[in-house]
Amino acid sequence: MKHSLNEIFKEAKLLHAVEDISSTKKRLRIEIPSDAIENEIKDSLERLRQKTKIPGFRPGRAPMNLIEKRFGKEVEAEALEKVIPEFYSRALKEAELTPVTTPVFDEKFDFKRNSPLNLSLTVEVMPKVENLHYEGVKVREIPIVVGEAEVEDSLKRLQDERAIFEVAEKEIEMDDIATFDYIDCEIVGEEKDPTLKDEILKMGNEVFPLDIIEKMIGKKKGDVVEFTKTFSEMFRVKEFAGKTLSMKVMIKEVKRKILPEIDDEFAKDLGFENMAALKEKIKEKIYDVKKRHAVKIQKAEMLNKLIESNTFDVPETLLKNEMETLVIQQANTSLGESKDATKEKSAFEEEKKDDEELQAEMRQKALKNVQASIIVNAIGQKEEVTVTDDEVKERINVIAQRLSVKPEMMMNFYITKDGSLEGLRHLIYEDKVIDLMLSKAVFEKGE
Template sequence: MTAKWEKGEGNQGVLTVEVGADEFKSALDQAFQKVKNDVSLPGFRKGKVPRKLFEQRFGVESLYQDAVDIVLPSAYSNAVEETGIEPVDQPEIDIDGEIEKGKPVVFKATVVVKPEVELGQYKGLEIEEFDTSVSEEEVEEEIEKLREQHADLVVTEDAAEEGDTVVFDFKGFVDGEPFEGGEAENHSLELGSGQFIPGFEEQMVGLEPGTETTVEVTFPEDYHEETLAGRAATFNVTLHEVKRKELPELDDEFAVDVDENIETLDELKKKKREELEHNKEHEKEHHEQDSVVEQVTENANVDVPSAMVTTETDRMLQEMSQRFESQGISMDMYYQMAGTDEEGMKEQFRPEAEKRVKLNLVLEAIADAEEIEASDEKVEEQLDEMAQAYERDKEEIRQLLSLQGALDTLKDELRMQSALKFLVDQGVTVEAKPEETEAEETEEEDKQE
């Protein structure tokens, strides 16, 4: 077998594969062995028809397609390896010329290959500094959130305020007629939570227990129930109870209620500070990665093949399906709720999929340029983490990944992570720009116009 690769325009080219006469003859022999059991001729039992008589009766040409099917997969695979190309989609394969017995067979495969990446600047990229310090105010905010979470709801005779929970009956009407789903008794609602139609909760503020009133609202234009979208509605409301949050005292007893592993309020504050610091370190890491990713992809020039984007959208859809299934939600159910279908979902994913593919190609090119590899230590660390997460033996995880062909994928992912870390390490920290107010952004946009 011989192979020749001719690069065409863009990411496409033609792979010419010549299968030798002897190799194709062997495939013809295998094809005959495959079909002879289904052939019967007068005087011969099935499977006993001589090859010569078969060819006289049916012609050797009748074996050509089966022989091609036998020889083509391995010939194409070997040709790809020999020429060193990296296909990213199924090829379009045609036989070049007529097949003649005793002569080589030539295939021409039109192949889309992984694109070449023209790297721009990727060292010394600017990364705005990220403040990881934690203020006293931030710690106090976290403590107040805990107080809110541990608050008791106490019935009050006072008028309802934002943040109170009200218990009420309601019945809704559109054009004087009740509508489905517009009625409930003893319904609980936290005012200010935004659970009801815009304007409804605001009109509940100031009402006292026992009040009967009318609330007038308009359904949003994008309301999920099309028959109600954009329409005016009236609700008859009877308020039964107002419940107000009673916050616990901020003392050591409260701290123990929140976390049984600590004994004092000071310890709780210290723990919350450490958690905030830890979270900010993670935020800093993501900030740095996002900064270099945006710049390095913008600086690089690469023609992303549509086939790679399609593969990525399929993978994203599969991941989404697995997440929903783990929550007991089928994709058909989701499509119905979201008002879309599989193709619509893929179309939504496509812009993000293209960004991901381009980023992976760029990171791979940088890893190649800088000779970055996933170290054995990193691989072992990842296997340790997976074994712990799945509560399985580490070697069992390794064997499972190997059988699935996923061990190389794991190494590739770790290699990309190392390339990303390289970009951050090579970056230059600069002073953060002051955040623009909404008015300043509007003014800047007006200047540009």
Template sequence: MQVQLETLSNLERRMDIALPMADIDAKVTERLKRVARNAKIHGFRPGKAPLKIVEANYGAEVREEVLGEAVQQGFYRAVTEQKLRVAGYPRFEPAAAQANKDNFQFSATFEVYPEVKLGELADKEVEKPAADVTDSEIEKTIEILRKQRTRFNRVERAAAAGDRVIIDFKGTIDGVAFEGGSSENFPFVLGQGQMLADFETGVTGMKEGETKNVEVNFPADYHGKDVAGKTAVFEITVKNVAEATLPVVDADFAKSLGIADGDVEKMRAEIKKNVEREVKRRLAARTKENVMQALLDTTSIELPKALVQLEIGRLMEQARQDLAQRGINAKDMPLPADLFEKQAERRVALGLILAEVVEANKLEATQEQVKAMIEEFADSYEQPEDVVQWYYASPDRLEGPTSMVLEDNVVEFVLSKTKVVEKAVAFDELMGNQA
């Protein structure tokens, strides 16, 4: 095998390779003999056709298969000998003119992994958020859980904020009905901003069985372009008004949250444990994000285009699957590649940087760390031991926890090298204003 390597740019390489044609011909003949054993050719019993007849029928296909395998094997043998780390997939092209009949000549164009030079972290500030879980946060969480179990009971009074109303409505603009402007038995809760303010104001104060016309002004930036900036008249009929009733924090409430004996204090302790776990997880995620940004800010790296394109493909496929899970046919929605380019570049860069940090500082995950991570996952389940057994039942299942341990190791390492600035974060803000 003859190999000639050419550097096209910092990361791009071109390799011209010549494979002995005698080796290829020998493999073609060998494979044709194997095919001949079971070949079904008109006029001959299976396995009895002469090799020349088999070659006439299957030769082109077999030669193409052998050439494809030879190209792959020759290329990877060449890059191994040259000690090259190939990024992504190479592009193979046969030589335009096979000048030497004794060889099969082809070229492979590909990128190599970049050299990653980690930046200086000593002067870099990394923000580390902190939040406390007090009795106030537990009460907020309990209130959320109560609201999630709200029951609505029919009332005969006028509708007020917080009530759920069920209505029929018909909307017109200049006396003409418009798409999406009508519905029957439509439920919503007053005061939650589900409907436009003019609409909710019009419904407020109405009673069951009452009908009236309400004028609604659509904002100029309304998502429905056909009605944006226009004024509509809705004929609204209230069919039901129901008052919200929240459950009392008692034994029944505790049982609904999985506390078998209904002990309210046990319930509060369990809620506190869960909230503390979630707060810890969110604080760690924010700290990790800040650490990753610090690594990106301090490390200069050229990204292989092939890896970025592969990551864009993965992100696009993930987006299609997410849409499919929501019942949306992704084929009907264009997903331009540039929509994912920045995210793909960030993920590729971080992958290369993290690999270098781990290798350079020997931050590999230990078995003890992986086990501790799995046990932490399992702790939130009713049967933790079953979860642990599930992870250890297959080596593939350990990849996720192992990757997370690696990232945690990198976070701890970077925090030990940078200037850490602790910053208090409000509970509501940390939890996404859910409280």
């Protein structure tokens, strides 16, 4: 009598259960009953017989031995590809293991028709984190104060954003805009670049090297400025990194910055009734930013305490993946150009640090990140935290509003980057779990 796969599952057991290679690496020895494979092979052969045209036979009437002779090996391979993952998944479930890598066969298995298939598989798994005491974790209370000077600084930034520039017969000062022509421009040792006209530069531009800007300060329309600049190996524009640039420019025009008055009219232009209302809104925004920053610190402190009080191994693959992520993030951060020569030198010296020391630092940071993620997932499972589709849509809307783009564009960004919205869903999941953990913490006043 033919048994269904579910019936076979009920009867089948792990042959030798689970062998511990380490707390995060297991060897599973599985015996797949011959019925499971044979049933799949026969079903596939019958489907092929129904649709395959063989000379001298009507579809579905060809002898099974002919079908098997023609398609047997192919069907056997397909049957194994289907049945092995099903039994492997069941074995993991039976052993209560969560894999973090695909399994590796310890040896080449020998498959014979109508015989049980014995497999030995090695797989990395999530560690079991038990007895997590996350209720009542002591967290430092962080007072939030918004000073008047902070409000004034924000007002000045708003004022600066709404500045206008007008042509002036004057010497160049910081914050002015200068228009100039390149008379001569070359990278020493290379072919000269063609001259450019009507280039515009704002004095104090954070991208343009400060020492070049300082050469222009005090100059006026008609003046010619010459300078030579040797860029560090860390300069973000690769074409200039480690090279010397020689330039000669002529100032064509100077524009000075004119700031609007900070008064009730200024507030009304921004959509507020008066200056008091604008200041109140600024104060609220500063408070919100500080509050988010304080909560971020509290969450980090809480996770650090849980990491310190819970010892467990982490899967080497997760650690390796996290280190690769940190390396990419560090490389992207290093692309930014320093504002002055001192910072350039500091960045260069940092780059020269001993490789082993850098690796150790990166590994330690990656280890903490992975440990935190494992703890969060363990607590999330215990608390049965879930993320709904509506919560994903809401997060997309919030991000889109913050970036002033359409939600559809934001959704396409995540799908293009990750292939689905599961990455964003997991971020929301972690946020919900950590918020839950923080709600169960005990806040203590700091010193």
